[in-house]
Amino acid sequence: xxxxxxxxxxNGEGYQLTSLEKVLATARANSVWPLxxxxxCCGIEFMATMGSNYDLARFGMERMxxxxxxxxxxxxxxxxxKKLGPILKQAYEQMAEPKWVLSVGACASSGGxxxxxxxxQGIDRVIPVDVYVxxxxxxxxxxxxGIMKIHELVKHEPLRRRYSDEYKHMLTSYNIESDGE
Amino acid sequence: xxxKLTNEGVAAKIQAQFGAAVVSVDMPYDMLTMEIAADRMHxxxxxxxxxxxxxxxxxxxxxxxxYPNDKGREFAMVYHLHSWTNNFRIRLKAFLPAENPAIATxxxxxxxxxxxxxxxxxxxxxxxNGHPNLVRILNEDSMDYFPMRKExxxxxxxxxxxxxxxxxx
Amino acid sequence: xxxxxxxxxxxxxxxGLSNETIDxxxxxxxxxxxxPATHGIFQNILQVDGEKILASEQTVGxxxxxxxxxxxxxxxxxxxxITDRLNYxxxxxxxxxxxMTVEKLIGAEMPxxxxxxxxxxxxLARIADHLICNSVIGVDTGALTGFTYLFQEREKIYELYxxxxxxxxTTNVGRIGGFERDFSPEFHRKLExxxxxxxxxxxxxxxxxxxxxxxxxxxxxxxxxxxxRALNYGFVGPNLRAAGLDYDVRVMNPYSSYQDFDFSIxxxxxxxxxxxxxxxxxxxxxxxxxIEQAWKNLPEGSYKADIPEFYLPPKEEVYNNMxxxxxxxxxxxxxxxxxxxxxxxxxxxGNGELGYYLISDGGRxxxxxxxxxxxxxxYQAYPEMIIGQTISDAVLTLSSxxxxxxxxxx
Numbered sequence: 001x002x003x004x005x006x007x008x009x010x011n012g013e014g015y016q017l018t019s020l021e022k023v024l025a026t027a028r029a030n031s032v033w034p035l036x037x038x039x040x041c042c043g044i045e046f047m048a049t050m051g052s053n054y055d056l057a058r059f060g061m062e063r064m065x066x067x068x069x070x071x072x073x074x075x076x077x078x079x080x081x082k083k084l085g086p087i088l089k090q091a092y093e094q095m096a097e098p099k100w101v102l103s104v105g106a107c108a109s110s111g112g113x114x115x116x117x118x119x120x121q122g123i124d125r126v127i128p129v130d131v132y133v134x135x136x137x138x139x140x141x142x143x144x145x146g147i148m149k150i151h152e153l154v155k156h157e158p159l160r161r162r163y164s165d166e167y168k169h170m171l172t173s174y175n176i177e178s179d180g181e
Numbered sequence: 182x183x184x185k186l187t188n189e190g191v192a193a194k195i196q197a198q199f200g201a202a203v204v205s206v207d208m209p210y211d212m213l214t215m216e217i218a219a220d221r222m223h224x225x226x227x228x229x230x231x232x233x234x235x236x237x238x239x240x241x242x243x244x245x246x247x248y249p250n251d252k253g254r255e256f257a258m259v260y261h262l263h264s265w266t267n268n269f270r271i272r273l274k275a276f277l278p279a280e281n282p283a284i285a286t287x288x289x290x291x292x293x294x295x296x297x298x299x300x301x302x303x304x305x306x307x308x309x310n311g312h313p314n315l316v317r318i319l320n321e322d323s324m325d326y327f328p329m330r331k332e333x334x335x336x337x338x339x340x341x342x343x344x345x346x347x348x349x350x
Numbered sequence: 351x352x353x354x355x356x357x358x359x360x361x362x363x364x365x366g367l368s369n370e371t372i373d374x375x376x377x378x379x380x381x382x383x384x385x386p387a388t389h390g391i392f393q394n395i396l397q398v399d400g401e402k403i404l405a406s407e408q409t410v411g412x413x414x415x416x417x418x419x420x421x422x423x424x425x426x427x428x429x430x431x432i433t434d435r436l437n438y439x440x441x442x443x444x445x446x447x448x449x450m451t452v453e454k455l456i457g458a459e460m461p462x463x464x465x466x467x468x469x470x471x472x473x474l475a476r477i478a479d480h481l482i483c484n485s486v487i488g489v490d491t492g493a494l495t496g497f498t499y500l501f502q503e504r505e506k507i508y509e510l511y512x513x514x515x516x517x518x519x520t521t522n523v524g525r526i527g528g529f530e531r532d533f534s535p536e537f538h539r540k541l542e543x544x545x546x547x548x549x550x551x552x553x554x555x556x557x558x559x560x561x562x563x564x565x566x567x568x569x570x571x572x573x574x575x576x577x578x579r580a581l582n583y584g585f586v587g588p589n590l591r592a593a594g595l596d597y598d599v600r601v602m603n604p605y606s607s608y609q610d611f612d613f614s615i616x617x618x619x620x621x622x623x624x625x626x627x628x629x630x631x632x633x634x635x636x637x638x639x640x641i642e643q644a645w646k647n648l649p650e651g652s653y654k655a656d657i658p659e660f661y662l663p664p665k666e667e668v669y670n671n672m673x674x675x676x677x678x679x680x681x682x683x684x685x686x687x688x689x690x691x692x693x694x695x696x697x698x699x700g701n702g703e704l705g706y707y708l709i710s711d712g713g714r715x716x717x718x719x720x721x722x723x724x725x726x727x728x729y730q731a732y733p734e735m736i737i738g739q740t741i742s743d744a745v746l747t748l749s750s751x752x753x754x755x756x757x758x759x760x
Contacts (some may be wrong), residue, residue: 040435040755040756045518048505066386078413079413083411087384087412115340117338118328118416119416137519241584242722247718265602268603270694293583297727318410320414335420335423
């Protein structure tokens with residue numbers, strides 16, 4: 001969790017100094033709005049994660065964003081077939097920068113046990129992925145761990161990353177147009 | 182619930198009505214299984230549905246099977262029907278040749294047949310004459326083969342990281 | 351009421367709502383493939399006149415995973431994990447149904463204890479399945495409370511599964527020939543706890559919704575279907591029973607000793623969302639009743655059948671016993687002779703008659719395995735059920751039909 005004490009803060013009378021980057025990153029990390037792209041079995045475990053026992057809302061993730069436009073984190077939970085691949089990509093493209101992707105479960109990460117003609121062998125063939133969660137399906141604790149990892153990434157991401165050539169190059173390799181700023 | 186009908190009784194009744202169309206009768210695991218000439222299948226299912234005694238009026242399942250080595254009988258259509266009044270199940274089969282795997286649709290008798298026939302078309306390429314909308318249902322429309330046929334591979338062709346030696350292919 | 355009224359209700363010029371703006375302005379609305387209201391990946395293209403649905407077209411297959419092709423490549427005991435992923439809300443029923451299909455093929459008799467243990471696990475799974483469906487109907491009518499409340503209880507069922515097999519959702523429970531181990535003392539303790547506390551919580555949930563004015567107004571008359579049409583569309587399970595026909599595989603073709611238990615089959619009258627909800631509610635109570643009976647009268651005996659050629663021996667024995675090692679090797683390598691033949695076996699799944707049509711040619715894996723997936727068959731009726739209804743009722747109808755994408759798309 002991003003506590004204010006984590007940041008390097010210079011205290012003085014009546015003022016505090018820190019870098020804008022750190023303030024923004026902490027704010028982002030503690031209010032990630034996820035878009036659950038739940039297709040199958042992992043979606044039920046994701047429901048359990050959102051449910052009262054595991055309570056995802058503890059991590060500033062109370063608001064599920066069902067519109068990609070207002071989402072920061074794409075949680076892909078479940079099998080993505082070849083038929084669904086383009087739709088997933090479209091949802092990713094509709095999200096505004098900065099955006100992160102969490103791939104929940106073996107199917108989303110690698111196709112899992114379904115090495116078949118109809119299943120996309122890992123969503124990283126169509127969109128870039130930040131964190132993979134193994135398991136078929138993963139337990140809610142694992143999903144929460146994956147989300148914690150995402151929080152770490154968000155907290156330590158430099159503001160310039162999304163404008164860097166590496167990032168643009170990575171998007172180009174997926175045939176995705178960057179926002180172009 | 183005990184069934185009032187017996188396998189032998191139903192088989193005899195169907196044979197009396199559709200004598201020439203019945204190719205063979207079998208009872209594996211106590212379930213009446215009859216092979217019927219493909220062109221009479223629709224009529225037979227219609228008849229057992231409306232017959233006052235049989236009342237076999239619920240379509241449980243229909244699907245295809247591929248037997249590539251069986252010349253002239255490469256595809257089988259298998260229908261499972263169930264009479265709830267008599268608690269009697271029957272399995273009907275028709276064999277179709279690979280050159281023209283086609284059979285009459287059941288959509289006029291059972292709405293339930295619609296998607297199951299589309300699925301069978303999607304998997305095996307079996308044509309259903311008279312079907313209102315015979316297009317692929319589970320796979321994408323651009324697919325150019327029928328994946329459940331035995332000659333096609335199960336695996337995704339784009340994987341490069343799997344060593345065949347470890348997967349028994 | 352859900353039916354669209356042409357007359358007085360919309361004839362209100364003082365609020366600036368004239369008939370012209372509603373009638374004749376036909377729009378096309380895309381519900382899905384990913385939509386918060388669909389609880390899964392299906393697409394419905396709706397043609398709407400205002401709120402009223404005129405026509406609808408469905409697209410399915412978005413998570414088609416080729417179960418049937420996969421089953422042709424796997425040894426019999428490795429097919430169990432595939433069945434998990436059919437209706438993943440009630441995986442144990444799918445697993446055990448598959449085991450029973452193979453047992454029917456090889457002609458194995460189960461000890462009474464195995465059958466009773468199976469009944470307990472399957473009825474727990476039915477409760478878990480219906481809990482999801484009914485609490486989600488609550489969510490779709492705007493009552494999130496029931497969902498968050500019941501999910502705590504559902505976690506307890508998961509804990510029970512964990513005691514039996516170690517997994518929560520995709521359980522892969524049991525084996526061909528019984529269970530891998532007997533119920534642990536901890537399981538019995540937890541089950542007792544569950545049977546004691548669950549009815550109270552469940553009744554609270556029931557009192558939140560079932561006689562709630564708002565809930566009743568929203569669900570009664572939403573997505574109705576007549577029993578004749580339901581039969582024609584191949585309806586089974588709770589959805590058919592809501593329409594008023596008491597077909598239940600557990601009674602019609604009893605398997606796994608269901609004939610020993612005293613339970614009743616609830617039926618509805620209107621076949622609408624409210625009836626589907628109420629039928630599932632009552633089925634949960636009946637399932638509890640069955641579990642209590644099976645658990646109290648759990649027979650002594652072995653938790654597995656004596657079929658060493660098919661039942662994987664315990665690991666300790668494999669390492670220490672020659673015979674067990676040979677059987678282990680034969681089963682894992684698929685060297686066990688399996689009779690050729692074809693069987694159809696069905697169980698009452700969460701959504702109704704879940705069938706397995708298995709053709710064996712004597713090889714290590716099935717020649718053909720076809721699943722009768724109830725969702726896939728009855729979801730066809732959806733357009734007919736929502737025509738003339740409002741969009742919000744269509745959403746309710748979808749969730750009350752309990753369409754599970756894994757079962758739908760195979």
